[in-house]
Amino acid sequence: MSEEIRLDGRVAIVTGAGGGLGRAHALALAARGAAVVVNDLGAARDGAGSSDSPARLVVAEIESAGGRAVADASDIATPEGAQALAGAALSAFGRIDALVNNAGFLRDKSLAKMEPLDFEAVLRVHLTGSALMSRAVWPAMQEQGDGRIVMTTSAAGLYGNFGQSNYGAAKLGVIGLMNTLKLEGARHGIRVNAIAPVAATRMTEGTVPPEIVASTPPGLVSPAVILLCAQQCPVNGAIVVAGGGYFALARMVETEGIALAPADVTPEAVAQLIPRISDFTRAQGHDDALSALRVAVDAITSRE
Ligand SMILES: NC(=O)c1ccc[n+]([C@@H]2O[C@H](COP(=O)([O-])OP(=O)(O)OC[C@H]3O[C@@H](n4cnc5c(N)ncnc54)[C@H](O)[C@@H]3O)[C@@H](O)[C@H]2O)c1
Numbered sequence: 001m002s003e004e005i006r007l008d009g010r011v012a013i014v015t016g017a018g019g020g021l022g023r024a025h026a027l028a029l030a031a032r033g034a035a036v037v038v039n040d041l042g043a044a045r046d047g048a049g050s051s052d053s054p055a056r057l058v059v060a061e062i063e064s065a066g067g068r069a070v071a072d073a074s075d076i077a078t079p080e081g082a083q084a085l086a087g088a089a090l091s092a093f094g095r096i097d098a099l100v101n102n103a104g105f106l107r108d109k110s111l112a113k114m115e116p117l118d119f120e121a122v123l124r125v126h127l128t129g130s131a132l133m134s135r136a137v138w139p140a141m142q143e144q145g146d147g148r149i150v151m152t153t154s155a156a157g158l159y160g161n162f163g164q165s166n167y168g169a170a171k172l173g174v175i176g177l178m179n180t181l182k183l184e185g186a187r188h189g190i191r192v193n194a195i196a197p198v199a200a201t202r203m204t205e206g207t208v209p210p211e212i213v214a215s216t217p218p219g220l221v222s223p224a225v226i227l228l229c230a231q232q233c234p235v236n237g238a239i240v241v242a243g244g245g246y247f248a249l250a251r252m253v254e255t256e257g258i259a260l261a262p263a264d265v266t267p268e269a270v271a272q273l274i275p276r277i278s279d280f281t282r283a284q285g286h287d288d289a290l291s292a293l294r295v296a297v298d299a300i301t302s303r304e
Contacts, residue, residue, distance in 0.1 A: 007097075011035045011094075011096050012097060013085060014100040016041075021152070023038075024199075025225045027061060029229060034229070039076065041073060043105055047105035056071045058071070068093075076129040077129040089137075097141075098147070098229035099137045101134070106164070118166060125170075126152075127169075130151055134177070134181060145189045148193075152197065153171045157172035157174070178239075179237060182237035191233050192236065194240070198221075199216050200216050200217060220243065220245050253285045255280055256283070257299055
């Protein structure tokens with residue numbers, strides 16, 4: 001058996017932790033010893049309205065199990081709300097070791113029927129909110145020389161899902177955010193990763209078959225979040241797929257490319273290349289944009 005992963009003495013913020021996955025993460029982090037700031041705006045499934053009771057109820061659950069937590073009802077999609085939440089963590093517990101960017105809501109419709117405001121609102125809560133929160137906790141983590149940030153992405157962003165152009169764009173956006181923050185955080189001891197969860201919550205109500213609902217309680221995702229929030233976090237820039245006890249890693253990859261001579265570069269030549277460059281058996285991922293560029297430059301400079 002490997003050593004138990006504990007978060008005693010560590011402080012974690014979980015956004016949108018009044019229900020669903022966030023609540024499960026908050027309970028699990030507290031059970032492993034972390035002091036938790038339970039944030040939730042108390043919004044409806046579409047983001048409308050607010051209430052401070054969901055966050056307070058989760059804090060009561062944590063406290064009755066012997067854990068430490070405080071409630072916060074800030075709107076993480078605004079700069080003021082994000083700063084207020086980071087400030088609440090610092091004044092309650094004096095440090096911030098982990099941030100789980102989990103809050104969000106849906107406004108599903110095919111793009112042609114979607115109001116521009118519904119596109120923007122979903123981007124704001126998932127993507128801008130994750131950036132604002134990461135920025136708000138950054139100085140504390142940088143000063144500590146230690147920090148863990150967990151983004152919440154989705155298969156809808158990684159692979160697409162009908163009716164979710166706003167959500168999918170936001171969820172792939174948080175991967176772009178992670179890809180840069182993993183580089184900017186590395187020299188400060190800050191690791192930034194993502195989970196792509198599958199869980200039966202109010203967000204997935206009515207969209208998931210009953211047999212999947214029964215086998216995907218949110219609590220089966222939280223162990224991955226605990227690992228990514230712990231000192232022992234073994235990865236940086238990883239996308240951990242988690243749900244129902246299933247775990248996998250997802251990543252962006254590029255096939256082995258072919259460099260044409262400049263005089264040969266025509267649309268027809270590209271069309272002819274497609275079958276040859278569609279072979280993913282030797283595809284590889286890249287740690288950053290420069291590494292990807294280097295591979296292309298090598299191919300260009302070594303072409304016959
Ligand atoms: N359930 C799944 O299968 C699944 C799959 C992929 C991704 N996700 C993602 O997981 C996260 C949690 O989703 P869930 O399924 O638990 O849904 P949920 O609706 O139960 O939880 C989302 C919570 O975020 C809160 N919230 C919304 N806007 C907020 C804001 N501006 N500030 C603070 N809190 C806010 C809501 O009040 C709600 O409690 C979301 O980011 C979601 O996109 C879920």
